[in-house]
Amino acid sequence: MPLARRSLMEAAAARFGWRRAYGDTTHVDALLTEQTETAYAEATDHAAQATEKNTDALHVQPCVLDVRGRILADVLYLEGLLAGARDRGLPLALIERLEDAVDHGHELTVILADTVRTTTAHTADR
Numbered sequence: 001m002p003l004a005r006r007s008l009m010e011a012a013a014a015r016f017g018w019r020r021a022y023g024d025t026t027h028v029d030a031l032l033t034e035q036t037e038t039a040y041a042e043a044t045d046h047a048a049q050a051t052e053k054n055t056d057a058l059h060v061q062p063c064v065l066d067v068r069g070r071i072l073a074d075v076l077y078l079e080g081l082l083a084g085a086r087d088r089g090l091p092l093a094l095i096e097r098l099e100d101a102v103d104h105g106h107e108l109t110v111i112l113a114d115t116v117r118t119t120t121a122h123t124a125d126r
Contacts, residue, residue, distance in 0.1 A: 050063075057118070057119040057120075058119060060119055061116055061120070064112055064115050064116050067112060068109055068112035071105060071108055071112065072105075072109045075102060075105030075106055075108075075109060078098060078101055078102050078105060079102050081098060082095065082098040082099060082102055085098055
């Protein structure tokens with residue numbers, strides 16, 4: 001929900017990075033939609049910036065390394081959530097989805113590492 005429609009408590013919590021858990025999918029779906037819209041709105045000029053700044057493979061490399069580092073940190077955090085879910089005997093469906101997210105996250109970090117290696121290989125071929 002847009003900031004104008006949030007309660008004062010929700011706005012204050014968001015300001016400090018606190019998160020609230022929601023018990024129904026209506027609120028979750030609204031938050032997911034807002035998150036997606038915000039990400040796409042902030043990304044509108046990424047392509048233009050990337051085209052301007054990334055003139056060769058070595059210019060791409062630091063950006064991909066940064067993204068990989070952030071994703072790896074998040075995947076390791078998800079592993080902690082998964083371990084906690086298993087230890088607490090949380091619902092199997094939740095555990096399975098967390099397992100999927102962790103597996104795909106690790107796969108993405110491997111792909112990004114290979115991408116970084118490609119930047120050096122491309123430069124060496126010149």
